[in-house]
Amino acid sequence: MLEFLTQSVKHFRDTGSIWPSSPLLARAMTKSLEGVSGPRRILEVGPGTGPLTKGVLRRLRAGDQFDIVEINDVFCRMLEKEILQKFRTRHPQVAVKLHNAPIEDAALIPGYDLIVCGLPFNNFPPKLVRAIFRQLLALLSNSGELVYFEYAGVRAMKAPIAGSAGRAQLKRIDAIGKSLRRNHSGSTELILGNFPPAVTIRLKREVTAQRGASRGKSSRAK
């Protein structure tokens, strides 16, 4: 907890929070794994101190493959020492690999059944947000699901203190999220049992068929 706070102060743009996610949020983010049969491939991006990682590990079984990508080397060392080494010893039939890299540079093989993403998108420039979503959606299997979260009302809370350029950026990030939900069968769930309350957003790789005038237009996030 203390290390999360320290890293949050040192790297606020990348960490974007002062409090790790709750077990309830972890459960909501990982529940769709139950419905996937056979050996599964899971990717987590931005684990921090690992609250969502623990949620994934609890649901893994022999034959599964779990990749984790984290930019911050302090978090990586903590994850290895406090969570992953113990898990690998107890579950040698599950492949768990931690990549200490920004997701933009991580060498990953596509075909994930679930991608759990904890990145603080509202702190990123819109161009980077678009690029990361494009990359993550391309890493999903055809029936795969990308799940990310944001704090409820986060843009409305940030807007008054953001300045005019910051507000314009938040508006663009809001528009990217709306476009993704429209184009990738998005669904949301409010999780009150988190500090602060959070909303999970689930996206499918498959592009939603557009009705009427928009039919045939590009499905990419604008």
Ligand SMILES: C[S@@+](CC[C@H](N)C(=O)[O-])C[C@H]1O[C@@H](n2cnc3c(N)ncnc32)[C@H](O)[C@@H]1O
């Ligand atoms: C909001 S914290 C989430 C931590 C944790 N998943 C949770 O829910 O408590 C965001 C995490 O994303 C990591 N991160 C930020 N930018 C990243 C990037 N480009 N690639 C990989 N990880 C990144 C940060 O270092 C931090 O650990």
